[in-house]
Amino acid sequence: MSTAPGVEICTLIIENRECGGRSDQTILDVAEEYGIFIPTLCRLPGLSSIGACRMCLVEVKGSNKLLPACVTKVQEGMEVTVNSERLEAYRRTTLELLFSERNHICSVCVTNGHCDLQSLAQKLGVNHITMPYLHPHVEVDASHPRFIADHNRCILCTRCIRVCAEIEGAHTWDLMGRGTKARVITDLNRPWGESESCTGCGKCVQVCPTGALSEKGQAAGEMMKRRQFLPYLSMMREVGK
Amino acid sequence: MLTNAKVVSPPSDDKRWKIIDGTMRRHGHQPHSLIEVLHTMQETFGFLTDDGLRYVATSLRVPYSKVYGVATFYHFFTMKPPGKHTCVVCTGTACHIKGANTLLAAVQEESGLKAGETTRDGSLSLLTARCVGSCGLAPAAVFDGQVAGKITTDSIKRRVRDFLGNETDAEILSVGEHQ
């Protein structure tokens, strides 16, 4: 393993296992190398990490705050707890909050069975929602010739925004508003089909963790996401710098 | 001088675009001057327009969606034309404790307006603010940019009545404009 200047090799403990990593790696990077599972939603390898969904929170000995594994760099001697009663409860609550926020009806969704949100919920044992649904009125934008944006399924992870800005370089997507009123938009909040900047590459559709962005003409459960392009393109971007 | 400027022409031949151009030039057309430029646009025109956002986006080379995202993130910016007069009721903590809600109810009783609305004739907008920094004078309100303290339901109704009352000319005018 060769290291860049200033980068050190460190040893740390994750879930009682001794692990080795570089000081420019995150806790999540190292955990994955050792096959230790930490749930994630907003993060996607190849895109910048933003620490927003809070699924990956872990406890680090000596810190009174919970830290997002996706953006916290490892340090020599760190002791990381990934699974505790408290962390698991918080993750389930986070998922419940997401399900309660918009209108997620899996049985009719194009990504039913291939959805990151759904599979995380299954994995973490969230099978019913105790919180009242907020039932916002949000729309479906079917103006694009090949894609559909169904805001009912959007969890505001901003993966679409990041892939479009960071990889495709089009920056068609962004967020408008704030709080629960925030929404992803294309250009000046015009229908996607009228977008002047969209290249129609479809990367946003592929990275979207849910059925919010999908290809047209898919029946419930048919939309599979293809993300193999990401590691390659993000590597090319690094090289290009 | 080296600038980031891209040659685009303003959305209309309204002279006021020169003011927005001025702000952009002062900041060397840097993308990070976006918020300053939006402030100038709102000060100049009273609100932000789609055309204006498009113009600023192109001039500063900021993506459309980002400009729209910024404009809607900050509550100070509005994309709706404001009324001729504005009444801002403070709903900060001190004013809440001293009955800001009853003031809002009083304005609604007098004008039918809820917070964030403008009368159909465009004579008055009712807005709320989270503290205008006059908590010592709570409850406070701002009438056409002038802060007034120790407001009562009677005094606010009187101000609202004045605003609505002498607007018969404006009412006709703005109806004309809308046609």
Place this chain on the structure above:
Amino acid sequence: MNQDDLANIAVQTKQEESRYDHVIKVCVAAGCLSANSDQVKTQLESEVKQRGLESCCKVKGVGCMGLCAAGPLVAGEGNEKMFQNVTPADASAILDSIVDNKPAPENVVIDSHLDFFTGQKKIVLENSGEIDPERVEDYIAADGYEALFHCITKLKPLGVVEQVTKSGLRGRGGAGFPTGLKWTTVYKAGTGQKYVICNADEGDPGAFMDRSVLESDPHRVLEGMAIAGYAVGANKGFIYCRAEYPLAVKRLRTAIRQAESHGLLGNNIGETHFDFKIEIRLGAGAFVCGEETALIASIEGGRGTPRPRPPFPAQSGLWDCPTLINNVETFANIPPIIRRGGEWYSTIGTEKSKGTKVFALAGRVVNTGLIEVPMGITLREIIFKLGGGIPEGRRFKAVQSGGPSGGCVPEQYLDIPVDYDSLASVGSIMGSGGMIVMDETSCMVDVAKFFMDFCMSESCGKCVPCRVGTTQMHNILERISEGRATQNDLEQLKELTGMVKAASLCGLGQTAPNPTLTTLRYFMDEYKAHIEEGRCPAGICHPVKDKEEAEVGA
């Protein structure tokens, strides 16, 4: 300009003023201006002219005198004589009183020996209500810019940092982080481009300390920032000021222009090699932009959303450069600390909370306005001595400090000292200095709902716990206030407070549950009355009377 020029201006300005037998000060800060103090000032001036007193009587606009609720305020004879609720019609009587020592009408006279005035200790506000905020000469005559000149001509940057560390000053923006430590970090962060940012976003909806400092003594903040720039090695500063404060922005612009033309800002300050420029950036109505990483995102022209720390701004901030961010009041403390020494400052206050703190006292209290008190004073002294107690003979219920991030402190804790740690021990925080007094006419469920509503609409929406959590908590509080809630709701509320506090990304979400938590802790009886009896003890909420009907509806 060099040190001698500075001293000359000071001497000249003092001499000019001492030519007058009487200086009549009229408050022209925003509070009194909104009560037409400018007209009072004009009337006084023309009265002076009419009586031919121009050579012995000077009318001067000054900054905030503190007792904002009684404005317009006028003072004369070195504050021995003070007048309240002054109208232009009172001008003549006030002149009679000041010049001819005749008794003024009782309704305008204030006793200048009120506890409200004598119970204060002024460091940050030493010039407020004394100098003309629109004249740099007035500030210089009050030892202004002396500290900056001392630093750049006599001290090494590290020497300045040492004084600040020695003073024990902690950040006045809310969290109370040791200022010396922050300066040291930025000082050590290499030799490249660095920035200084003054946080003047003052987002707490019930606080106006920073506004008052900026309107009454803007040069003090500029001087503090320039000293910071010299100490940490930055040549550029930004003031991020909320757009809701037009007068503060105007006075800041004037002050920057004056400082530049006097060579107090710009290149080669004091004929040394030190350069420092300051620009103003306007906020646009987003509370979260007070959070430092969101503030930086906003200065960079984007949506004001926070990002995870580390890296802290001190290491990587504005345009990824090391950046020092301090609050207005923090910077305002710097010139006196340099002038009189860190040691001196550390003798004021308590062991872990040094110096004084400015509070904006408001709500159900007799004297509302601005006070500066030494740390360690009790809440009871502030509210009942300086504040004059609760009006109309009503009973005190709670005092809210720290705004949306703070908590409600009940009567049983009125005797705790006001310092960072004591307030935290009862579930509140020092915060930036908003202090809202509530009496029996306030409903604590309603107060909790009010703050949650605030946090919900100010949440940037980036992270899930805060974005959706505050909304769910708000809805539960609304159901409680309307008498539609069940025991289950209460349990869920408690669970969410813990989760949102621990899991949110930034300080907004992490502290949003505080007002709810403290009211749950100290006023459970009020929650119960709403839930079990459908009754609001304070008569603010209108819970559904018929509980059964509510249950069927839910």
